[in-house]
Amino acid sequence: NKFLLDVILGTAVIDMYAKCGSIDSAREIFDRMRQKNVISWSAMIAAYGYHGQGKKALDLFPMMLSSRVLPNRITFVSLLYACSHTGLVEEGLRLFSSMWDDFAVRPDVKHYTCMVDLLGRAGRLDEALKLIESMSVEKDEGLWGALLGACRIHKNVDLAEMAAKSLLERQPQNPGHYVLLSNVYANAGRWQDVAKIRDLMTRRRLKKIPGWTWIEVENKIHQFSVGDSTHPQSEEIYRMLVTLSEKLELAGYIPDTNFELHDVDEEVKVGNLYSHSEKLAIAFGLIATPEGTHIRIMKNLRVCGDCHSFIKHVSAITRRVIIVRDANRFHHFEGGACSCRDYW
Numbered sequence: 001n002k003f004l005l006d007v008i009l010g011t012a013v014i015d016m017y018a019k020c021g022s023i024d025s026a027r028e029i030f031d032r033m034r035q036k037n038v039i040s041w042s043a044m045i046a047a048y049g050y051h052g053q054g055k056k057a058l059d060l061f062p063m064m065l066s067s068r069v070l071p072n073r074i075t076f077v078s079l080l081y082a083c084s085h086t087g088l089v090e091e092g093l094r095l096f097s098s099m100w101d102d103f104a105v106r107p108d109v110k111h112y113t114c115m116v117d118l119l120g121r122a123g124r125l126d127e128a129l130k131l132i133e134s135m136s137v138e139k140d141e142g143l144w145g146a147l148l149g150a151c152r153i154h155k156n157v158d159l160a161e162m163a164a165k166s167l168l169e170r171q172p173q174n175p176g177h178y179v180l181l182s183n184v185y186a187n188a189g190r191w192q193d194v195a196k197i198r199d200l201m202t203r204r205r206l207k208k209i210p211g212w213t214w215i216e217v218e219n220k221i222h223q224f225s226v227g228d229s230t231h232p233q234s235e236e237i238y239r240m241l242v243t244l245s246e247k248l249e250l251a252g253y254i255p256d257t258n259f260e261l262h263d264v265d266e267e268v269k270v271g272n273l274y275s276h277s278e279k280l281a282i283a284f285g286l287i288a289t290p291e292g293t294h295i296r297i298m299k300n301l302r303v304c305g306d307c308h309s310f311i312k313h314v315s316a317i318t319r320r321v322i323i324v325r326d327a328n329r330f331h332h333f334e335g336g337a338c339s340c341r342d343y344w
Helices: 001-019 021-031 038-050 052-067 073-084 089-103 111-122 127-136 142-154 158-168 175-187 191-203 234-251 268-271 277-288 307-317
Strands: 213-217 220-225 297-301 324-326 330-334
Touching: 001 038, 021 038, 038 073, 038 297, 052 073, 052 213, 073 089, 073 277, 089 111, 089 127, 089 175, 111 127, 127 142, 127 234, 142 175, 142 191, 158 175, 175 191, 213 234, 220 277, 234 307, 268 307, 277 307, 277 324, 307 330
Parallel strands: 297 324
Antiparallel strands: 213 220, 213 297, 324 330
């Protein structure tokens, strides 16, 4: 069936461009498609979602309906995800209600997870908990992980402990759950509890997933870890960081040591922050690429708040567009601002 083949190929190309950080190219392909089905519409909505362009994702929905394409469960996951990553709480609540009432799509655990994430990110933790308690579908680790992540953002230790307990019952060998709870304790200054979590990880032979950042320059992949000094151009990279730090301080950047979750002196925390892997990759990108070109990096973990602020300032003083793909989404930095509007 040529129609189906064209749709499948077009959707695959949309997904490819979006996951490479080229959301505009993805939209160009989408607009050129003569025929679209629910999968291609959902793919474009999802692409806008993880690029932090929630309004554009929602704008596609009425266009989809006017094209006489009905949404399915994946469409609503994409829409609710876009709302949760852009802070569109009321819009998300309306979509969640309309799923069954208007389209006879029954919410499953993924939809509930998006709603918990949406409410939790917005600080409406009580509502998120009530939604979890009212669920008739089986809860999974993704749902509790969304709640624990929200507790980290809003520093709710009691609720974090409850979410972590459910997570560790389901996935006792996942080190990420221990690390997230440890971060909650560290933010609260509860260093004895941090030590207990680390001791528990040691006894269970679990290790924290190390953070890595990658950048491609001239068809070669360069990899960095925190404090990395193995790169052949390390001396140049650290000199660039010193130069950047001086300019950034004049521009108003202040290192946020709340994101250096170790019980050490403030001066040591600042030093550790400056050697985060994404900062090293960006410094290398500034050295190794022509002025004015985009810098694209990829990180296997979530970018921390201090690095997010750092990259915003770097994009302003260097007049570069910096595109960061972290574990959760894309961030497009330009002129001192990020596409996520500091909501991620």
